[in-house]
Amino acid sequence: MKEENYLAKWAEGTLSDKExxxxxxxxxxxxxxxxxxxxxxxxxxxxxxxxxxxxxxRTYNDTSKNKKGFVLQLAAAVVTIILASSIYFNxxxxxxxxxxxxxxxxxxxxxxxxxxxxxxxxxxxxxxxxRGIEFSGEGIFEVAKGKPFTVNTSNGTVxxxxxxxxxxxxxxxxxxxxxxxxxxxxxxxxxxxxxxxxNESRKEVEDVTDMKAFLSDEGIYYYQVPLSQVIQIxxxxxxxxxxxxxxxxxxxxGILPIYELESALQSISLPFNLTITKLDELTxxxxx
Amino acid sequence: xxxxxxxxxxxVLFSLYSWGQTTFKTLNITLEKASGKYxxxxxxxxxxxxxxxxxxxxxxxxxxxxxKLLDTQFEIIVSPxxxxxxxxxxxxxxxxxxxxxGSVYSQLEHLPVSDTKVIMGNQIVLxxxxxxxxxxxxxxxIKSWSL
Numbered sequence: 001m002k003e004e005n006y007l008a009k010w011a012e013g014t015l016s017d018k019e020x021x022x023x024x025x026x027x028x029x030x031x032x033x034x035x036x037x038x039x040x041x042x043x044x045x046x047x048x049x050x051x052x053x054x055x056x057x058r059t060y061n062d063t064s065k066n067k068k069g070f071v072l073q074l075a076a077a078v079v080t081i082i083l084a085s086s087i088y089f090n091x092x093x094x095x096x097x098x099x100x101x102x103x104x105x106x107x108x109x110x111x112x113x114x115x116x117x118x119x120x121x122x123x124x125x126x127x128x129x130x131r132g133i134e135f136s137g138e139g140i141f142e143v144a145k146g147k148p149f150t151v152n153t154s155n156g157t158v159x160x161x162x163x164x165x166x167x168x169x170x171x172x173x174x175x176x177x178x179x180x181x182x183x184x185x186x187x188x189x190x191x192x193x194x195x196x197x198x199n200e201s202r203k204e205v206e207d208v209t210d211m212k213a214f215l216s217d218e219g220i221y222y223y224q225v226p227l228s229q230v231i232q233i234x235x236x237x238x239x240x241x242x243x244x245x246x247x248x249x250x251x252x253x254g255i256l257p258i259y260e261l262e263s264a265l266q267s268i269s270l271p272f273n274l275t276i277t278k279l280d281e282l283t284x285x286x287x288x
Numbered sequence: 289x290x291x292x293x294x295x296x297x298x299x300v301l302f303s304l305y306s307w308g309q310t311t312f313k314t315l316n317i318t319l320e321k322a323s324g325k326y327x328x329x330x331x332x333x334x335x336x337x338x339x340x341x342x343x344x345x346x347x348x349x350x351x352x353x354x355x356k357l358l359d360t361q362f363e364i365i366v367s368p369x370x371x372x373x374x375x376x377x378x379x380x381x382x383x384x385x386x387x388x389x390g391s392v393y394s395q396l397e398h399l400p401v402s403d404t405k406v407i408m409g410n411q412i413v414l415x416x417x418x419x420x421x422x423x424x425x426x427x428x429x430i431k432s433w434s435l
Contacts, residue, residue: 208320212329218373224334253316254331255373263369270367270377271333 089125096120097137099239101215101258106133110149113140113215116236138168138233140214143182155200159185165192166214170229175200178223180214197223212255219257219264227252227268231286234264245287246274312405312412315340315362318347319376326351331369332376339424341410361410363426378424389422391415 009015095104097114104112104120108127112120118137126132131143132150143149145162155175158167163182169175176199177184179192186198190205197206212221222230227250231242237258250272257263269276269286277285315337319330325347340362348354355366358376365377388408392401392415400419405412408423415421 212323218329218370221329251334252331253334253337254375255329256331257370257373260370263373266367266369267331267373267375270375271331271336273378 089123089128091124092121093124093126094119094121099236101237106131108144108146110144111142115139115220115233117232135167136169138166138170140164140166156187159188164214168225168229170232174226176225178208178214199224216255219255219259221255222252225252226250227272230256231268234258234268238264239282241283243279243283243285245285246272248272248288312407313342314338314412315342318342322347322351322354326354327372329373330376331373333378336378336424337376339411339413341407341412387422387425389420391419392421393419 009019095102095114096119097116099116101116102114104114106112106122106126108131110131114120115138118139119135120139121134122132127147129147130150131147132152135151135153141149141151141160142164143160143162149160149162151158151160151167153167153169153175155169158165158177160182163184164180165182165184166178166180167176176197177186177192178197179194181194184192186192187200190198192198192205195208197208198204199206208223212223214221220233228244230252231244234240234256235242238261240261252268252271254267254271256267265276265284268274272288274286274288277287279285316334319332319337323329328351343357343361348357355374358364358366363379365379367375367377369375390406392404392406393399394401400415400417402415402417402419404415404419404421406415406421409426411423411426413421413423
């Protein structure tokens, strides 16, 4: 017999002497007798209204309330999670390139090279249902294959699947797109393939025999970009000021060497027969 | 026999149409080819380069000879600004006293004709909305003209 059963029989007083002798050496006989004397005088009052059915119904009602409470808690948790997720995924990530060239990787492994003074904004939900970004300035996009990739600018929209292209969209400069690889749809009507260029001011697609890499060890490649815009890029990149003192609308094509100021200044002046004058450490004037 | 004559007539008309639609390659095409051949890059004034017809011969085997051709035929000085990048500088661009310009008008309608190609020597320019055109000044005397 188990020890607890011996104790129960002992408490009832039905334990034989033999069984008692087995129990008592293990237990403190004084303590046992004290428990017995205390419990003998204790009385438990059972309410008259208490019966099994009553108890059962009360217990059932409590369980139902608990279940309702659990469902409400679960619903509240789900709503909280949905709200929090909605706020989080609708929040935006904004990246601005101040003076240098910044290369960033988007969540889908697409890469964007931001030229000085450019800004890119995307939602945290980027890549789930679509791939859309807000953009201003100048950027080189190397888009990973996947869902349609859309670049929204104040001057126009560019849609692609997987390709390499460059967008120039400044408030003061004409909107242009150059495609190096793949296919690009501009303004929902012009389709550019590799080695093609779109210029908003002329509203036409032009073939380029050999489109150069947009960014190389030699510098940044520009194709038919107004000289004033190239000068602005150089100003932001080199953190200098160049005062323009010419009236003609020059168009720049070629490499802008951004790694050395002297070469950069030559490239914006010599082809146009313009003269560069150094005014102070950080200020230059370019005139005809 | 009549059918053959019709076919011949259509062929002649198509040839005349194609001849009228001749597209002129400009110097930027030559530069793109030269860039690929010599492994170098050019930086230039896009308007100036597109106002010149492409080189009418094959590219020379070395870049130095090509640079000389640019100098003698197009009056362009080639200056290196890095190991691979060269700037193209038109050295007679500022000769404003020898500028050649004009306007193209339709004799039938007596109205200016825009977007018409005017060729002088190796230069090719388009008339603007007022029918006006202007060539870059050159040191050398130019003899040939066409419209």
